[in-house]
Amino acid sequence: ELDIQGSEGRLLIGNAGRELYVTQKSKRFKGFQELEKIPFPEPKRYETPFIGGAREMVKSIRKPGDSSGEDALKTLETIYTIYKSAQQKGKRLRIK
Structure with a gap:
């Protein structure tokens, strides 16, 4: 949920x-x-997540998307640092 x-x-x-x-x-x-x-507003058209994912993949090959692999990596590093900080009782850590 x-x-x-x-x-x-x-x-x-x-x-x-x-x-x-x-x-x-x-x-x-x-x-x-x-x-x-x-x-809840109904979508103009329905498609399965698999078809939508494939469509987005083809679109990103032709033209750069809104976010890059580097953006995703930075996001994962941020999430990892948050978890690591929580394990260390809220210690302030620097994101690498």
Whole structure:
């Protein structure tokens, strides 16, 4: 299950489906905001993850994508350093 929360709402994606909530002014409490569930927008077309992945792979061969292998490596190094820091009780570490 993937639960993404931000200042404008919440996106919940899981095996049972997907839900979308947007931030609205509270109907019960003055000066507060609440999340209101709204219908999830349907995609214009459906495709399997395998077809979508293959399409993206072909596209990235023809033209550089938004992120590179170097970006992915830096991300993994950052995640590794976070885990290593947690194992050392929050010790501040430098990302290599």
